[in-house]
Amino acid sequence: MTALSPLRRIARFGRRQLRLLIAKAPAPIGRRLSRRFWKPRPGAIDFGDFGETAPVSSDFGFDRGGPIDRYFIEGFLTRHASRIRGRVLEIGDNEYTRRFGGNRVAKSDVLHVYAANPVVTIIGDISIPGALPERAFDCIVLTQTLHLIFDMQAALAELARALKPGGTLLVTVPGISPIDRGPWGFTWFWSLTEIALRRLLASVFEEKDIEVETFGNVFAAVCFLQGLAASEVPHAKLDVLDRSFPVIVAAAARRRLE
Incomplete structure (x- = not known):
């Protein structure tokens, strides 16, 4: 030495x-x-305002101006907006399809397990084989949905089957998160890590066609658990990444060309 x-x-x-x-x-x-x-x-x-045993908001921050997890989700979709094109499937409504796909979208489909509103075009459970038409979609936008399905692997297999060759699945899942206090709380089965989502996707997509990202840090996680809105906190602090505190895990998975 x-x-x-x-x-x-x-x-x-x-x-x-x-x-x-x-x-x-x-x-x-x-x-x-x-x-x-x-x-x-x-x-x-x-501890200041965080010293109570109840959060500042019990509604993820929707009642305060918009949740922190949506800041990460919408940033992810902004970066992948060019993939939202052609025939696009979204779950529950088509807000993100219209917002990020714009005039690149030729047809917008909406899936729901129930005919909940007039925009629903497909009724079904994506964990059941055959729920979706095969090789039908250029893009599937699946935000904050996969964790509500117990058999996630079956759901991903069905989604992959429904993509056209070259089509993309854009998926986000919760990492560190409160659990919904409303109806979705009864089917909130999972929170995922970066490696868990990658491994699930690798069961139905080629490894080289999977791009996984994570978003969050201890500041973002604490603020999100407390239910603060994204507008209440400095975005520069939200943008700092610490993989030990994943608030949102997201991925773009492309079905290989055949």
Whole structure:
């Protein structure tokens, strides 16, 4: 091992002393510094508005202006908007098809397990083989739906079968998330990690045709669990990625050309 030069030893000693000094800084100063250098001492956490056992919002933040998870989902769809084209299938309604597909969409289909509203064109359960027409869609937009299906692998197999060769499945799932307090809470089976979604998709798509992304960090996760709206928090903080705290996991999976 090469011995450090005197100047490097002095510099390293100085850095160590500076870290110790910063670590002992009083809270008003320390809170202005990076968490990398300063952390509140045990027992000195200021919980503020997050100190209650009930969240700020029990409706994901919809009642405050729009959920944080939608910020990530809509950013993902914005980056993949060019794939939303031709004949497009969406679940529940076609809001994202119209918003991100625009005039690239030739036909918009909407799937629901019930004929819930006039825009529904296909009624069925995608975990049942044959629920969808085969090789019919250029794109399928599946946001925040897969986790409501117990047999996710069967559902993905049906979705892959329904894509045209070269067609794309755009899917998002919850990672760190509250569970719906309404009707969907009774079928909220899963939250997924990045590797779990990749492995599920790899059972029906070629590995090289799968692009998986994750979104979130501890700040985003805490704010989302509390039900804050995306408009209430700095987007620059939401955009920082820490894969240990996935709020949303998303993927674009392309059916191979045949």
